[in-house]
Amino acid sequence: MTLSALILAGGRGRRLGNMEKALMNCDGRSLLERTINILDDIVDEVLVSVRDEEQEKEFEAYACGKQMVRDSYSDIGPLAGILEGFRAAKGKYIFVTACDMPFIDPKVVEFMFRCAEDHDAAVPLRLDGSMEPLCGVYRVEPMLPLIEMSIASGKRFILAPVFELDDVVGVEMEKIREIDPELKTFININTFDDMDKLDICQDG
Numbered sequence: 001m002t003l004s005a006l007i008l009a010g011g012r013g014r015r016l017g018n019m020e021k022a023l024m025n026c027d028g029r030s031l032l033e034r035t036i037n038i039l040d041d042i043v044d045e046v047l048v049s050v051r052d053e054e055q056e057k058e059f060e061a062y063a064c065g066k067q068m069v070r071d072s073y074s075d076i077g078p079l080a081g082i083l084e085g086f087r088a089a090k091g092k093y094i095f096v097t098a099c100d101m102p103f104i105d106p107k108v109v110e111f112m113f114r115c116a117e118d119h120d121a122a123v124p125l126r127l128d129g130s131m132e133p134l135c136g137v138y139r140v141e142p143m144l145p146l147i148e149m150s151i152a153s154g155k156r157f158i159l160a161p162v163f164e165l166d167d168v169v170g171v172e173m174e175k176i177r178e179i180d181p182e183l184k185t186f187i188n189i190n191t192f193d194d195m196d197k198l199d200i201c202q203d204g
């Protein structure tokens with residue numbers, strides 16, 4: 001079965017003074033390259049979601065030759081990138097993540113694919129029971145029209161199409177903790193404070 005992964009990287013990093021988060025540096029590599037390398041061993045295809053042509057050009061040196069998909073809706077947020085990723089995907093299932101989650105555990109990704117098998121999606125459940133969509137695996141066929149409908153009806157939050165799926169497996173954090181004890185997979189970088197704590201620096 002063909003599997004895909006989508007790395008969302010089209011955000012503007014406003015909480016970081018409009019820094020390109022995908023190009024931030026961790027251990028000598030950009031966050032984008034790190035995530036591509038992790039996913040490349042697991043899936044048949046890695047897609048990089050960018051907001052526009054200018055960003056695509058800037059990312060060319062860091063995208064490891066992977067296909068980049070540009071938003072066709074501007075400034076509506078991550079769902080615009082998810083839409084184009086799902087339109088371009090060759091896989092039956094797609095893992096969706098963000099460029100600012102540099103410590104994804106590959107075993108967690110594999111586990112999420114296994115959980116999604118024969119279902120519409122597998123999405124991690126936070127301790128409060130809410131879903132964490134940016135570490136989820138989705139079956140492309142039912143999701144794509146639901147993403148289109150969500151955007152058309154002005155529902156731009158990532159979970160809007162997920163709520164409409166018939167068969168979503170919620171994956172308890174405790175199950176993921178058995179694989180990734182510190183839940184590093186879910187660390188994401190939004191602020192200068194996060195960068196300091198995690199020893200991440202601005203590219204260049």
Ligand SMILES: Nc1nc2c(ncn2[C@@H]2O[C@H](COP(=O)(O)OP(=O)(O)OP(=O)(O)O)[C@@H](O)[C@H]2O)c(=O)[nH]1
Nearest residue numbers: 008009010011012013014015049077078081098099
């Ligand atoms: N393609 C695409 N990706 C987006 C867009 N907005 C956010 N993303 C991505 O979605 C993920 C989550 O984004 P956020 O952390 O909420 O937003 P951000 O733009 O990265 O940061 P802030 O501007 O500080 O909120 C990140 O990987 C972003 O790169 C968008 O309009 N298009």
